[in-house]
Amino acid sequence: MTQGSYQVFVFQVPSQAQESFQGELYSMGCLGLVEKELENDQKEITAYFPAEPTLSDFVWSQTLKTKHLIQLQAKDFKSASFDPYPLTPGVKPLYQVVAPPDLEGPKQAGDYDIIIRPGMAFGTGRHESTQLASLQLLDFAQKHSVKNFLDVGSGSGILSLLAHRLGIKKISAVEIDPDARDNALENFDLNHVTHIQLKKDLKEVEETFDLVIANIIAPTLIQLKEQLINKVKTGGHLILSGIVQEEINKIKESFKVLKLIKEQSLKEWQSFLYQKS
Ligand SMILES: C[S@@+](CC[C@H](N)C(=O)[O-])C[C@H]1O[C@@H](n2cnc3c(N)ncnc32)[C@H](O)[C@@H]1O
Secondary structure, eight states: OOSSOOEEEEEEEEGGGHHHHHHHHHHTTOOEEEEEEETTTEEEEEEEESSOOOOOHHHHHHHHHHTOOOBOOOOOGGGSOOOOEESSTTSSSOOEEEOOGGGTOOSSOOTTEEEOOOOSSSOSSOSHHHHHHHHHHHHHHHHSOOSEEEEESOTTTHHHHHHHHTTOOEEEEEOSOHHHHHHHHHHHHHTTOOOOEEESOGGGOOSOEEEEEEEOOHHHHHHTHHHHHHTEEEEEEEEEEEEEGGGHHHHHHHTTTSEEEEEEEETTEEEEEEEOO
8 A cells, every 4th residue: 555545633642641542543553653742741642544543442531531632633644744763762873764755755765764655554663662673673683693584573564674774685574464565565665675575474484584573462472472483593583572561471471482682671662582592
């Protein structure tokens, strides 16, 4: 999906409700968020959706209860501006997500730019779980030589594209959602990357990898545990992201056959780096 009608919703919520509210918007298919500080400890949140979303009871109760829904408007997504967005916040080099040239992106992408067209896929780079996965990937690739890399639940393809930017030559990706696969293929094109193998199911992947990454919700990570571990070479590593604080112990318990090397958090999200012995 490239063009078409996108919905933009503008909310006003108390600052302390911002985190959970944004998490909920993302879980309903939000492609990106822009926040603005308001007076009286309030935040204005502009949320971009690919189509008319069904807003959850939580969002409605949150907004109605506090009567902070200031406006609900739909406009053409293309009229919104897409400023570069940090994918690896707080570290150098700073990799960033930029829009395609037809959506006000740079005419020539820089060495640390990843072009992502907002579409029907998770992975605009604005979500903490993607940033955490990116930070782990960047740190790992700076310290280790990675011959081959597998991105499970590739969404927009953002982590595969970062892996490419980091110099990893052999990249495979798996995504079950056909819209997300279309979006990823377009993003690979936009970034002039032709060699990433994109598959529909983890079962189609035969080889094992130096590094496997999966930024997927915790219940799915647990469900895919055996398959994920089987795809890691002996001595290889697995990065997991997409885990909220309450799920940390469940993940640790499920993946305890691996050696936990590093954990990192960003806001309420957590990621893990494991090694297979
Ligand atoms: C949270 S998004 C992550 C997207 C991107 N990798 C990122 O980091 O922003 C998770 C993705 O995993 C995909 N997914 C869920 N279950 C999967 C499975 N069993 N196999 C492959 N992909 C899966 C979803 O369709 C979704 O696109």
